[in-house]
Every structure is written in structure tokens, then in C-alpha cells.
Amino acid sequence: MLERSPLRSLPDQVLKWGLSALAAGVLILIGYFFVRLIGQSSSAFSHIGVLDFFFRNNWDVSQLQQGAACTNGGHCTFGAWALLMGTIITSAIALVIGVPVAVATALYLTELCPRRARGPLSGLVDLLAAVPSVVYGLWGVFVLIPHLKGFQQSFANTFSFIPFVGGTVAGPSYFIAGLILAIMILPIVSAIAREVISTVPSEHKEAALALGATRWEMIRIAVLPYSRPGITGGAMLGLGRAIGETIAVVLVIGNSPTLGHSIFQQGYTLAAVIANEFGEAASTPLHSSALFAAGLVLFVLTLLVNIIARRFVIRGVRGKATSGEGLLVEIETEPGAAPA
């Protein structure tokens, strides 16, 4: 056997173990992440109580400006129920508006649109993801809020029988935040839906057409059932984005720590409260700890949503190698397995 001397095989060993250490570092980093976040928020949880933090609707730091310190049972209270609900409400609105449009776009682009327009149109939809969230916020504050106010009011008046719709319309609101989130999650949901839809075997589609199905019937009976798990996963990844989005939301939701009566009223979300109160909280340990707790909840929530979403997407794509996003694609093919 020809063998390299130990000295000459040294660079190989160094590279191998170095790269392995890097990969392990990623895992350690995420673990460390978690531990530090728990460490910083533990004082909030122990002072406020875990249940009270989640289920009490009394986030109140209005005394802070007058120099009063937040102490246990003192001037400030940190029940994050309204913030948690705000996150859930805005994300729900985003999904209700964003997912149907994203799926329609994906279906149109993969099944109906002329082949030559497909590339440019997909590129345009993807461009929605390139706009930074602060720019969406800027646009929301100065364009969307003033222009949509009249429409929202007439909508609220007409459909006031629907729960959480009637009443006066505030400028910044859950609805505006949800609408902007819908725009922001649209490209990712649409990209994943496109990816999943393109894995539908053409035999299935051709079979449907051969049986005399129209284009839409082909989509309904062949494309949608096959790609449903993947599309669900894509929608959940969008949900993860919506939950964690901060800057656009903090600008358009009104930042009022109360639970609004309708979707056209001001509110707050977990992410928005961190960005907004972070500056003033620096001097009060309990306040900043409560914000870290909000961050921890956000982290765990998005982690769970992502884990579930990935289950769906991977089941949907089932190892069919595709290109594109590169985030979700499970590539099953073994690359050049060289003899060790």
C-alpha cells in the first residue's frame, strides 16, 4: 500500500477536523443562544410569573417616563397577553390575505402562463422579497395608512355584523400590519408553492387532461391534491416570517399595549414591543428582562412553526431534487462518494 507520511497527511486531518468543528460550532451557537436568552428572561418570569406573563393583559410601562422604577408589584406590569394576541391576529390576517394570492400566483406561473413570460414574472414576484422591511414600513406609514383609511371605514361600516370588524377605524391597525405582512410573506410562500407544484409528475396532469378535464379541473384533481402538504408547509414558513417580522410592524401597528376591539384598531406585537421599548428599558432590569422574555417566546414560537413547516415541505417534495430557494430542498443524491 502506498501511504502518505503522517506529516503529509497532516493538512488533510487539520482540514477535516477544522471543518467538522465549524459545523459543530453552528449547533453549539444555537444551544448557547437558547441558554443565554433563557438566562436573561428568567428574572422576568420569576417576578411576573410564567402564566401571568402569557395570560394577563396588563402590559403597562407608562410610569417609566416619570422616573419610577419598575419593581415587583410596583408601577409597571408586564402581562403580555395583548402582545401575544397582536402577533397572532396580524399573522392570521397575513395568512388569510397572503396565502391565497401566493398560491394563485404559483398556479398561474407554473400551469397557465405562457412559457416565455414565466421566468420574468417569477423574477418579479421574487423581487417582493428584496424590498427591506423598513421600506415596507415607510411605504405603509405614508401611503397605505392614509390611502386605505376611507376604504377601511366603509368596509367596517358595511360588514359590521362580522365579529371584530365594526367600529371606528384607527390609522395604524392590526389590519394594516397584517396587509403589509401578507405582502412580505407572499414571495416565500409563492416560491415554495411553485417549487412543490413543479414536482407534480406530468403523468398525473396528462392523465387528467386525457380524461377530458379542463385546465382548471386538471389543477383541481391532479395538481392541488399532490402538492397540498408542500403548500401547507410553505404557508407555515410564511407564518414563521410573519410572527417574527418587526420593523414594518412596529411602524404601522400603532404600538398600543391594549387589545383592540376590532382589526381596524391599534395594537402591538411581541416583536414590535421589543424594538420599540428596548431603548427605555435599558435602565430598568425587570423591563428589559420582560422584553428578553418576549424575544424568547418569539424564538420558541418561530422555531416550532419552522420545525412543523419543514415536516410538511419535506413530505411534500419527498426528495425530488429541485433547484431554487436552496433552503428546503432535500437533496438525496450522494455526491462523489470517494473511497476513504
Place this chain on the structure above:
Amino acid sequence: MTVLPEVSPRRRRTDKIMRGTLAAGTVLALIPLVLVIYYLIKKGIGAWSGDFFTTDPNGNFLGYPGGIKSAILGTIEIVAFATLISVPLGIGVALYLTEYGKQSKFANLVRYFVDVMTGVPSIVFGLFVYIVLVLGHVGGSGFAGWKGGIALALLMLPIVIRSSEVVLLLVPASLREAALALGAPRWRVITRIVLPTSLTGLVTGVLLSIARGAGETAPLLFTAFGAQVATANLGNQMNALPLQIFSDITSPRNEVVTRAWGAALTLVLMILILNLVARAVARRSRMA
């Protein structure tokens, strides 16, 4: 030959309506893009002038509020620093995954958590760096540009890893095997065969991750914090385009809000150019 029965008018109508709905959905999806770009140009171009790019925000209550020089420089410096960290680490991890780990349990675990990391909200990365580096006054001061860079690097890392892995997998196994058969050690196969072959693809992924990082506000809020004057010292607090826009939006002064639009137009153009270059590079590598 039998003639196929006619599609009934009802079915044909449904087909038409649904096709129209799907097309309308696509149009609906593109409306926000058109509107955002329209307003950016309409409101932003007016802010652009020679002074706009060469002066710092001056904080005066009257008159010209100053330009965005420090914001542009800050964004470039912070993002460059973040790229410097995330690219070697990211490509390193991707190399581990494709060249060594492959489908082993550990490699799949890393893959899984990298995927999960892409879904972590950017504000959480900001909080993390705040807790670890800012609260601890690491490096002598609280807020600093380089800490913002680290927050962005954490955000960019999973993007670089995943895009690099996909590209590295495209390098034909036969190339690797040919080199190994000629007696080349593994590290030379990686540095002389695998990396050069996949270079353009790697560049595309890196450019896209830079485009993503450049637009982020939340992580910088807790780390670089913002400043008025331009500085080349990453140890100082630093301004950045997203931070400038964020703080300008809430101003009651029209001139300052106009500056936000001008800065937003600048930022979007920078990101757009990065995206276009990335796509051009990707197209070129596919043709070659």
C-alpha cells in the same frame, strides 16, 4: 375515430373563471411591488442631490437636515464586516456537509438546525448579540459597528451555508474522483477542484446573502445603535441606511421624512443591483 364529447358550457365557464382568478391573483401580487417602486421614485428622487450623498445628518431643527453619507458608509462597513465573517464560516460548514459529513447523522443534524436558523427572526439575532456582546461591554464599549456586523453575519450564515451546499453538490463526482485517483490529497481536491468549479455559484449565494443583510434594521437597532457622523472605526456606534430610515420616519419634519424616502430609494437600488448581479452571475455559470 370517435369524437370527444363537447365540454359542457358550465364546465367551460368554471374553467374560464378560475383561470381568470389565478391570473388576477398574479396581477394582485405584483401591484404592491409596482406601488412601492412608484412611490420610492416619486418621493425619493426629490431628496437626491449632491449634498444628499456627501453630508452627514446634522440634527438641526431648521433648514437642511443633512444627507446620508454616514448611513451609506456605515451600511457598507457593517455589511462588509458581516460578509468577512459569514462567508468563510458558511462555505466551511457547507464544505463539511458535502465533502465529509454527507448523509451522516451528525451532518443531517447540522443541516436541520441550519434550516431552522433561517427561520429565526432577525430581531432575535439582534437580542442575542445585545445580550452577549453589548451588555458585557465586550471590546470596551457598549454599542459598536462590529457588533452589528456580527448580528448580520449570524443572519447571513444559514443563507450562505444552504446556497453553498446546493452549489457544491453540483460539482460532478467524477472530477473529485479523478483528482483523488491521481493521488491528490483531500484538501487539494477541495482547494483546486471543488471550490474553483463552483466559484460562480458560491458568488451568487454570497451576493444574495449580502442583499438580505443590507436591508435588515432590527439586528442593528440593538447593536450598532446609530450615530450621526461617519466613522471608519468599527468600534464606534455606527449609522446605517435602514437605521437612518427607521429614525427619520417618525420625525414631524417634512424634510427629514423626505430624507427617509431618499435613503430608502438608495437602499432599494443597492439591493436591486446586488440581486441583478447575482442573477447575471448565476446565468453565466449555467451557460458555461
